[in-house]
Amino acid sequence: MSAVPTLKHPALSERFNADEPRVDWHDATLWWIREKRDKAAHTLYEDWESLRNAASAIKDNVLGNLADYLTQFEQNALANGIQVHWAADAVEHNQIVLSILKDAGAQRMVKSKSMLTEECHLNEYLAENGIEVVDTDLGERIVQLAGEPPSHIVMPCIHWKKEEIGELFHEHLGTPKGNADPQLLTEAARQHLRDKFLTRRVALTGVNFAVAETGEFVVCTNEGNADMGVHLADVHIASMGIEKIIPRREHLGVFLRLLARSATGQPITTYSSHFKKPRDGAQMHIVLVDNGRSQQLGREAFRNSLKCIRCGACMNTCPVYRRSGGHSYHNAVAGPIGAILAPNLDLSKYSDLPFASTLCGSCSNVCPVKINIHEQLYEWRQELTRNGKVDFGKKAGLKIMATVLSNPGLYRSMGKMGRWTLRNMPGMVNNSLNPWFKQRDMPEAPTESFREWYLKNRK
Amino acid sequence: MSNSREQILAKVRANQPQDERPLPDLSAFPARSSELQDQFMTVLSLIGGKAIKVANYAAIEEYLRSNPQHGRMVTSIPELYGIAKPILAPGDPHELADVELAIISGEFGVAENSAIWVTENNFVQRATPFICQYLAIVLPAQQICANMHQAYQRLQGLEYNFGVFIAGPSKTADIEQSLVLGAHGARTMTVFLLEN
Numbered sequence: 001m002s003a004v005p006t007l008k009h010p011a012l013s014e015r016f017n018a019d020e021p022r023v024d025w026h027d028a029t030l031w032w033i034r035e036k037r038d039k040a041a042h043t044l045y046e047d048w049e050s051l052r053n054a055a056s057a058i059k060d061n062v063l064g065n066l067a068d069y070l071t072q073f074e075q076n077a078l079a080n081g082i083q084v085h086w087a088a089d090a091v092e093h094n095q096i097v098l099s100i101l102k103d104a105g106a107q108r109m110v111k112s113k114s115m116l117t118e119e120c121h122l123n124e125y126l127a128e129n130g131i132e133v134v135d136t137d138l139g140e141r142i143v144q145l146a147g148e149p150p151s152h153i154v155m156p157c158i159h160w161k162k163e164e165i166g167e168l169f170h171e172h173l174g175t176p177k178g179n180a181d182p183q184l185l186t187e188a189a190r191q192h193l194r195d196k197f198l199t200r201r202v203a204l205t206g207v208n209f210a211v212a213e214t215g216e217f218v219v220c221t222n223e224g225n226a227d228m229g230v231h232l233a234d235v236h237i238a239s240m241g242i243e244k245i246i247p248r249r250e251h252l253g254v255f256l257r258l259l260a261r262s263a264t265g266q267p268i269t270t271y272s273s274h275f276k277k278p279r280d281g282a283q284m285h286i287v288l289v290d291n292g293r294s295q296q297l298g299r300e301a302f303r304n305s306l307k308c309i310r311c312g313a314c315m316n317t318c319p320v321y322r323r324s325g326g327h328s329y330h331n332a333v334a335g336p337i338g339a340i341l342a343p344n345l346d347l348s349k350y351s352d353l354p355f356a357s358t359l360c361g362s363c364s365n366v367c368p369v370k371i372n373i374h375e376q377l378y379e380w381r382q383e384l385t386r387n388g389k390v391d392f393g394k395k396a397g398l399k400i401m402a403t404v405l406s407n408p409g410l411y412r413s414m415g416k417m418g419r420w421t422l423r424n425m426p427g428m429v430n431n432s433l434n435p436w437f438k439q440r441d442m443p444e445a446p447t448e449s450f451r452e453w454y455l456k457n458r459k
Numbered sequence: 460m461s462n463s464r465e466q467i468l469a470k471v472r473a474n475q476p477q478d479e480r481p482l483p484d485l486s487a488f489p490a491r492s493s494e495l496q497d498q499f500m501t502v503l504s505l506i507g508g509k510a511i512k513v514a515n516y517a518a519i520e521e522y523l524r525s526n527p528q529h530g531r532m533v534t535s536i537p538e539l540y541g542i543a544k545p546i547l548a549p550g551d552p553h554e555l556a557d558v559e560l561a562i563i564s565g566e567f568g569v570a571e572n573s574a575i576w577v578t579e580n581n582f583v584q585r586a587t588p589f590i591c592q593y594l595a596i597v598l599p600a601q602q603i604c605a606n607m608h609q610a611y612q613r614l615q616g617l618e619y620n621f622g623v624f625i626a627g628p629s630k631t632a633d634i635e636q637s638l639v640l641g642a643h644g645a646r647t648m649t650v651f652l653l654e655n
Binding site (some may be wrong): 182294 | 485623642
């Protein structure tokens with residue numbers, strides 16, 4: 001899409017891996033969140049698996065009846081006084097948002113967290129059109145001030161250290177130099193953003209769930225930034241992917257029990273706001289965005305990726321994500337879920353992502369809507385190979401491996417050679433030409449193979 | 460734009476799976492606890508809120524007088540007009556920017572997560588529970604249900620323009636996962652559990 005070729009996951013991970021203590025810190029932080037998720041899930045141990053099954057079944061039903069639910073939602077939202085827009089792709093979404101801003105005569109807008117607007121690159125588009133956007137989620141504001149995209153869908157600046165945030169805030173918000181106290185920094189952001197909330201007339205939010213039965217939509221935050229934005233603005237724009245629809249209000253009970261527990265280990269987010277009608281004298285717009293979702297719906301092997309409720313649990317548990325960082329996925333949604341969503345949008349650009357996995361299956365095990373993420377990663381690998389999107393080195397390597405593994409004699413002699421080399425000429429493998437040697441030591445070679453041992457020892 | 464609508468719907472219709480996909484039975488999630496008030500209070504303290512049992516509105520007023528706020532206090536509860544100014548009919552929400560404490564009534568609480576359901580009717584101005592520095596919710600102690608399924612059973616068919624579950628004070632952990640209370644919304648949340 002862009003003229004400048006983007007670096008792929010291996011190169012970007014290598015960059016992240018250059019600072020080993022930082023990788024360890026990132027890894028441990030995310031694992032700690034994964035553990036909090038486990039504890040929260042355990043508090044509902046009698047119901048947890050049934051809740052996951054129910055959530056998955058509701059989403060199954062949604063995918064099978066999406067067109068009807070969308071029109072039902074539209075009809076009810078219109079009756080509630082909400083203006084409904086349809087966007088086929090990112091460009092159309094951005095144009096719709098710009099036209100709403102223009103109609104409102106606004107040059108400035110506050111925005112709460114919306115991964116969809118990241119996917120559509122809305123901020124860049126609006127900036128080109130002279131509109132100033134302020135991200136109001138603390139983590140998003142931090143990465144926005146730093147000129148970066150979020151590295152995690154729930155915790156956008158999980159890769160930043162507090163000392164660095166202290167520096168950033170000293171530069172942009174005038175906090176005392178060298179002060180990295182989270183309390184002080186959060187207070188500074190509170191004051192800084194309160195001024196934005198009080199002075200902006202248009203506010204944009206994402207949507208966590210939209211209810212077909214009632215035409216209402218739900219937005220979940222801990223900070224209260226979505227509500228501060230929209231209740232003080234004249235115009236509320238809510239951007240949502242078409243897959244965010246759920247059939248009935250009662251289904252929110254299932255999803256709100258799962259969402260925050262899976263995301264951060266909280267029993268629920270501080271605010272679960274249900275928007276049904278605009279405030280008197282104010283406007284409420286909802287933009288329904290396709291941007292490849294209807295296409296993904298038609299891919300049988302991958303359609304379940306549309307069940308995602310964006311909790312981020314798959315990232316927190318992923319051994320690759322934890323050690324390569326969110327930016328190594330060069331996509332709005334990182335981690336295992338990002339790796340199965342992105343190839344649908346651009347097969348060539350994201351051909352690396354399905355390989356950024358060990359296929360260990362931990363992502364599928366924690367997913368609150370039971371998406372078979374690791375199986376889809378494996379499916380994408382095959383799809384990519386069929387479409388000639390796998391680079392020569394990887395292809396050649398796999399071909400050689402297939403030859404060796406299907407030929408017992410060759411396999412044995414290669415094994416012998418390998419063990420001999422590791423023992424006698426370690427420099428041959430412990431060098432920068434061997435990607436397995438990066439950031440890790442090669443294993444100690446045994447003197448004999450299992451087969452040799454077995455032949456000697458079997459009775 | 461309407462063209463996109465037709466295109467999207469046609470594509471979704473063509474690509475959505477055709478097999479039968481029934482909705483699950485939600486009656487499979489019964490209440491797991493009967494000590495609802497205790498559970499509510501325990502969870503609330505875990506998420507940074509504070510519960511105070513009171514016998515009546517006079518006790519709330521007394522509590523507020525002995526723990527004075529040094530700023531503007533507003534309420535939507537007529538019984539508390541003696542200590543806080545009423546939130547008047549909807550007007551410019553910016554007018555609430557200097558509110559120190561807002562006291563509003565809650566419809567019901569949920570024991571599993573200490574969330575309290577409130578709607579626009581409970582606070583007149585939508586901005587009220589978010590823009591105030593400190594928030595207090597008066598909740599009848601009997602109005603606590605076990606879990607979110609029961610909560611939505613209560614909301615079945617109910618009309619509201621804007622409603623929100625509020626669980627504790629506004630918070631963030633975006634800076635190195637250090638929990639800080641008071642991100643953009645209320646810095647504290649006090650729940651007055653009204654005994655009768």
